[in-house]
Amino acid sequence: MERVLTAKGQATRQRIVEGAAGLVRRDGVAAVGLDDIRAVTSTSKSQLFHYFPDGKADLLLAVARYEADQVIEEQLPHLGDLTTWRKWQAWRRRVIQRYAAQRDGCSLSTLTAQLGLPTEERQQIVGDLLDRWLDYLMKGVQALKDSGEIGTDVDVRKSAVTILTAVTGGATMLVATQRIDYLDTALTEALDNLRRPRS
């Protein structure tokens, strides 16, 4: 249960989370201690425990939520405005560019793997992320249907799931092999399939 914070309190908390996220990205969960986090965020021990009473575990959970938010943030504004075919293509390029620049993988998946987060909490964080992501994609597919850029018989949810899976699968294979072409091919195909006639 998170307490209600003032605007200033929220800003401080956010600064601590972002500082911790940066350290965890750079050095890995195991190598980051509360003292390191205090040093980069210029916070006192009592401040840290004010915002994160359970200490490191508490803070790392907040970092995981932050990284989940970042997955969406990094795709904005494109992801929030998939209203034309051209905008879908711009989003596709953005996704490929983003993953190509970050070959060692998704900070979120690295983090949740390193954390050994309790299954339930990990499922909730990742599940929420996928739900939000899918929602953006569904809105985008629906917009193409509404404007007549794709057929009225396209199944919005199935198509959005297919596009999302192309990204997660392509990213998984990128991390494992350092090859971006799986992601590029699968995502391009998933979008092209939107325009193919259903039989």
Next chain:
Amino acid sequence: MERVLTAKGQATRQRIVEGAAGLVRRDGVAAVGLDDIRAVTSTSKSQLFHYFPDGKADLLLAVARYEADQVIEEQLPHLGDLTTWRKWQAWRRRVIQRYAAQRDGCSLSTLTAQLGLPTEERQQIVGDLLDRWLDYLMKGVQALKDSGEIGTDVDVRKSAVTILTAVTGGATMLVATQRIDYLDTALTEALDNLRRPRS
């Protein structure tokens, strides 16, 4: 560089690898010691070091290769005989059933994550696996083209990559959320797209 082993030597080595894989699946890499592996495989210390001179690291690498082979094995015979639409559907069902039964994830990805395998070795093991897997899928798509079950204008490689990505992405999301429907929807769509007219 692996030495050439006699048939008996190969069988013993294989028994050690399979025993170690079983332990690692059950308890995780960190919890498994060489003594545990010796106990379940009934081998002496000198036997173990005969086959794995570098000890645990060496053996775990062999376990990772074994688990990569298992990913293919578990899809056979279906994956090796994707010559008709019906056989593709049987493979699809097999894949979904297999992942549904193993929700905690792919032994291979869990293992490579836990191992902290050197990047180069992990890339080679996973890269080889994906190449073999893709090869089976490409042969299957080509067979459908040859028999006229799908259009002659289907791009074999792109389609096979899309199908493979649906599986890896669906499996990734299954592990993260325990939900099988991403995999089911994405794989079903990827196959259905084979039969849609290109524009």
